[in-house]
Amino acid sequence: MTTVRLGKIKNACQNCGVRQLCLPTSLDGNEFNLMDEVVTHRFKLQAGDHLYKTGDEFHGIYAVKSGALKTSGVTIDGREQVTGFHLYGEIVGLDAVDEKIHPCDAIALTDTEVCHLPFKKLREASAKLPNLLEDLTKIMSREIRREEHVLMLLGTTTAEQRIARFLVNLYERLQKRGELENTITLFMSRQDIGNYLGLAIETVSRQFKSLRDKGIINVDKKKVEILAMEELKTLAL
């Protein structure tokens, strides 16, 4: 993990490519000056690097500028449980604000850049900028809703439903980022997918095969081409 100081870079946030997706979505020109005082450091990670580990002291949240991360906790019996995949434009670390200790690991799945947002500074800036305060609470609310969504996905659903929902969800998030091809490049392993969806790795593999046999997708290693989105969405129901 290498560090970039942003102190000298003016309007770092304002000129950022993922500004519309990130935290400060409703700030205007002048307000960004204050934001630049909050965001002073950026980290570069390689696939497999830990951004933070379970039990680490909390120093702030992180905005993913490029790449992708997974967050995963360790259950009491020592097994890993992936709790989410986080694309660029998303925020990680919000679950540590309360206890000041990270309750899970955050691991880069590919080359990834993250901006560090010291939470104390962020709170102070929020007290001055009503728009920023609104953005902050919205981001936290969105994270709560995202997890509720996963929760609903993990209820009593079949393996096929879970895989279908996973693919539809991933597709829609990539689409929101302007990646309009109908071929998704999975940036996580089958292991991670299975873990996230509560399925054995073999089941993930078999479901991919099954969807391929039905002519709904094409799978080649990490590349998943969606051939029949409507049918896939029907299976996700």
Place this chain on the structure above:
Amino acid sequence: MTTVRLGKIKNACQNCGVRQLCLPTSLDGNEFNLMDEVVTHRFKLQAGDHLYKTGDEFHGIYAVKSGALKTSGVTIDGREQVTGFHLYGEIVGLDAVDEKIHPCDAIALTDTEVCHLPFKKLREASAKLPNLLEDLTKIMSREIRREEHVLMLLGTTTAEQRIARFLVNLYERLQKRGELENTITLFMSRQDIGNYLGLAIETVSRQFKSLRDKGIINVDKKKVEILAMEELKTLAL
């Protein structure tokens, strides 16, 4: 659902029995005056009453003053999915801050009182009171972590583990509220428990029976007496 105006009640929050558990945990005397301007209404619900429904416009969050609620969403295919049980001292509605639309139902499980916290007012007050802003972000963070916790519970775990964890978690939350008896009164139906844990209602019933046969708990209708907490915790691993 009946409404109580709190306009005339001074220091409503300061004198509240669940203050230490609720949102404004770090305020002092003067700061509570501002809080009383935020919290102007309280609602009384009977078992089965909806506090809000999916799709309802968001007007603010709610602090549970007494009783308990469940929140449940409706999956795309129309089935219900319980996403949480909320005791007094906890907050519901945080998942709607972002989109201004409630993404799930909140239903009283018993006679329940909730305080209404208009979110706009709460934000304005937070900009003035650093302590309140800290409390607000902490509460939202805690909710994120709570859901992550449920997520980890729903991964690849057996029915026995889920039931054991459910009971341990409920016991610990009640203990935190000073209810020190080792007999828990379940305030939700088997249906709700099964739905929440991703289990069929029959499986819930059988697991209770199994734990009873092992001498770990005693079950009589809604009453669950914990006979061997250590063993229960071991099963929860």
Place this chain on the structure above:
DNA sequence: CGGCGTCTTGAGTCACCTCAATGTTCGTGG
């Protein structure tokens, strides 16, 4: 008492897990 909702209990089935073997990709070093 009878009807209804909730819960329990039993029997049979199936979706998914486990175990095991093979195939593929990729990095490393000779």
Place this chain on the structure above:
DNA sequence: CCACGAACATTGAGGTGACTCAAGACGCCG
């Protein structure tokens, strides 16, 4: 460049935990 091993992925065979279906018990209320 190829050999080798490690990590990842696929595929098959078999077992089982939890679901489904169905019946019965219990409590509640008119």
